[in-house]
Amino acid sequence: MNANQNILKDETRDLERAYTRALEDYLSEGGEDALRSAYEIGRATLADGLGVLEIAAMHHAALAQVLQRRDPSASLRQDLGRAQEFFGESLSPYEMAHRGFRDAISALHRVNETLEQEIQRIAHAVHDEAGQLLTAARLAMSGVAHDLSPSLRERLQEVGTILDQAEKQLRRLSHELRPTILDDLGLVPALQFLTEGISRRTELSIRIRSSLEGRYAPNIEIALYRVIQEALTNVTKHARAKNVEIQLTNVAKNLHCLVHDDGVGFDVPSVLSSKERSGLGLVGIRERLHAVGGTLQIDSMVGRGTELLVKIPVEK
Ligand SMILES: Nc1ncnc2c1ncn2[C@@H]1O[C@H](COP(=O)(O)OP(=O)(O)OP(=O)(O)O)[C@@H](O)[C@H]1O
């Protein structure tokens, strides 16, 4: 056990003692002060990272101790009633935190929906407006071409080729952003399109193995597409991997998706619990999955690559 854990243990013991004392006071005399202590202790245990199960155990142990010491003439029924009030008060910071999480999750859900609409708008703008401007530029160039000398005409042709490439690239990016393929042909063709683009830009080799048949509900297909898109963005940003494998299978009434890379990996608990953590990708993945009843499991070790396992319940 390291020094930090020792300090934590000492703090927890202090809290246990304070809890027992305040509970004893409340059983003997009732009163607001003891209840306020219960609330403050609940806040402190929450801040120390103790979970509901731990505070329940703390309460149980404290109550056992206090009841043993109680005057036999005290009413057990009254003691238990007060112990319940006291316990409820110590849990109220947890209840508030729980409500806060719920609100945050639903806010994130709304952000995701807005983001999806924004992505769609940008994809269309890139595709239609930028595409049209490039086409107009191409037309204007061909209008002046015949007034130019052969050597300038050749140079202009080179500019035209670059414009064509820019247009192709814009089209590709707009399709990756909001793939019409996803709506028209489904998940696997859309993923093939996405991964081909990524491989071309990054030299990452991405293999898709799928035993899925038929289509899934649009919200499930778009959720999984976005999840895999973020997982692959993470691989290109953080993993320094050479190979990625995506496996899609239907297991009982669940759609399973595994994204495995052979990159540098990371320490999952410390990244997820880090206070300075600013990334939104994994949080976003969890929220998207939550919205369709799915789950995410991350398995990664420094130096050993990363594996994301997504499970989504589906009715076909
Ligand atoms: N495939 C991976 N390989 C190595 N490290 C990863 C991988 N995926 C995630 N990580 C680590 O987990 C962290 C959190 O990822 P997350 O997607 O939540 O945030 P981000 O990518 O840093 O930022 P954002 O997604 O908001 O642009 C990353 O900063 C990185 O350290």
Ligand SMILES: [Mg+2]
């Ligand atoms: Mg990310």
